[in-house]
Amino acid sequence: MAVSSAPGKVYLFGEHAVVYGEPAVPCAIELRARVDVEQRTDSKLRVHAEDLSLDGFTVEYAGEPEGRPDVDVSESLLNAAMGYVDSAIEQVRDVTGEDDVGFDVTIESDIPLGAGLGSSAAVAVAAIDAGTRELGTTLEIDELAERAYRTEHEVQGGQASRADTFCSATGGAVRVEGDDCRSLEAPELPIVIGFDGGAGDTGELVAGVRDLREEYEFAADTVEAIGDIVRRGEDALAAGDIEELGRLMNFNHGLLSALGVSSRTLDSMVWAARDAGALGAKLTGAGGGGCIVGLDDTNETETALSYTLGCEDAFRAELAETGVERLE
Numbered sequence: 001m002a003v004s005s006a007p008g009k010v011y012l013f014g015e016h017a018v019v020y021g022e023p024a025v026p027c028a029i030e031l032r033a034r035v036d037v038e039q040r041t042d043s044k045l046r047v048h049a050e051d052l053s054l055d056g057f058t059v060e061y062a063g064e065p066e067g068r069p070d071v072d073v074s075e076s077l078l079n080a081a082m083g084y085v086d087s088a089i090e091q092v093r094d095v096t097g098e099d100d101v102g103f104d105v106t107i108e109s110d111i112p113l114g115a116g117l118g119s120s121a122a123v124a125v126a127a128i129d130a131g132t133r134e135l136g137t138t139l140e141i142d143e144l145a146e147r148a149y150r151t152e153h154e155v156q157g158g159q160a161s162r163a164d165t166f167c168s169a170t171g172g173a174v175r176v177e178g179d180d181c182r183s184l185e186a187p188e189l190p191i192v193i194g195f196d197g198g199a200g201d202t203g204e205l206v207a208g209v210r211d212l213r214e215e216y217e218f219a220a221d222t223v224e225a226i227g228d229i230v231r232r233g234e235d236a237l238a239a240g241d242i243e244e245l246g247r248l249m250n251f252n253h254g255l256l257s258a259l260g261v262s263s264r265t266l267d268s269m270v271w272a273a274r275d276a277g278a279l280g281a282k283l284t285g286a287g288g289g290g291c292i293v294g295l296d297d298t299n300e301t302e303t304a305l306s307y308t309l310g311c312e313d314a315f316r317a318e319l320a321e322t323g324v325e326r327l328e
């Protein structure tokens with residue numbers, strides 16, 4: 001058996017725009033997905049994913065060729081739920097050339113699903129890493145990140161960036177622009193997260209921004225303006241200017257909101273954080289529902305969020321210095 005874990009992330013800046021070649025700066029956080037992979041004697045794939053709960057059902061499912069789980073939900077919901085693991089295992093088969101190999105895969109994760117904290121990337125990175133090691137191949141981190149990116153690309157309907165997967169594989173703060181992925185020096189950041197208990201469908205939200213960009217020139221300009229914010233943000237990060245970082249995060253949230261990916265609860269958590277004195281606050285990840293990220297080194301934001309209608313959980317997040325961890 002091989003066991004790997006990989007962290008989730010928050011976006012300081014640049015989600016969505018990064019899909020169209022603008023830069024983005026995500027930052028790995030100490031919430032992890034852990035994946036155990038054990039080779040089977042047959043070619044079946046069985047996935048135990050106790051956290052995989054969508055619209056109130058929890059499944060232990062077997063991927064192809066054992067068939068779909070017997071649960072009463074739509075095919076598309078099920079595909080969205082199972083897609084990342086199935087596709088990660090396909091990458092393991094592809095990179096090792098062992099097309100007919102079967103696995104038992106067990107996933108345990110601290111990262112809420114579909115909430116913008118990169119659970120999909122963490123699961124893909126950890127699953128590919130453990131799966132390849134189970135077959136005796138240890139991938140270089142860059143290759144691992146690339147393979148995990150292909151998983152996200154496939155499941156998100158052909159549109160994804162390398163940001164989440166590179167960040168999860170390497171840890172720390174990173175900068176991603178197209179296929180140029182690098183690590184950044186980052187100061188200690190007082191990260192606070194608010195979670196509305198909900199989720200957004202990454203593929204759908206990405207498609208929504210794509211349609212807007214195609215229809216309106218000003219939406220395409222908005223995406224480019226996010227790129228400008230990210231470039232300013234990098235300077236602020238390098239200078240350790242947290243106040244400027246906060247202002248830029250606020251601006252970034254406004255533009256994401258204009259692109260239609262915020263929600264009432266995300267907006268109210270963002271405002272609660274700002275009213276409490278956060279230096280900045282924005283949604284993180286695909287949006288639609290899920291998490292916001294704020295910067296505040298006092299307890300005020302966390303406290304204010306915990307009293308905010310629609311906020312289910314508020315907590316501080318530490319930067320994860322290490323990306324993938326090879327546990328067994």
Ligand SMILES: Nc1ncnc2c1ncn2[C@@H]1O[C@H](COP(=O)(O)OP(=O)(O)O)[C@@H](O)[C@H]1O
Binds near residue numbers: 033050051081114
């Ligand atoms: N603990 C888990 N077990 C199984 N699959 C998971 C787990 N966490 C995440 N996933 C996969 O990732 C998907 C959520 O990814 P996504 O919509 O991109 O949101 P995010 O990456 O922001 O959490 C889930 O639908 C599921 O397919």
Ligand SMILES: C[C@@](O)(CCOP(=O)(O)O)CC(=O)O
Binds near residue numbers: 015115119160162287
């Ligand atoms: C919206 C996007 O920029 C980030 C999605 O992040 P998450 O899956 O919501 O954590 C999509 C991508 O970069 O592939």
Ligand SMILES: [Mg+2]
Binds near residue numbers: 119121202
């Ligand atoms: Mg994701």
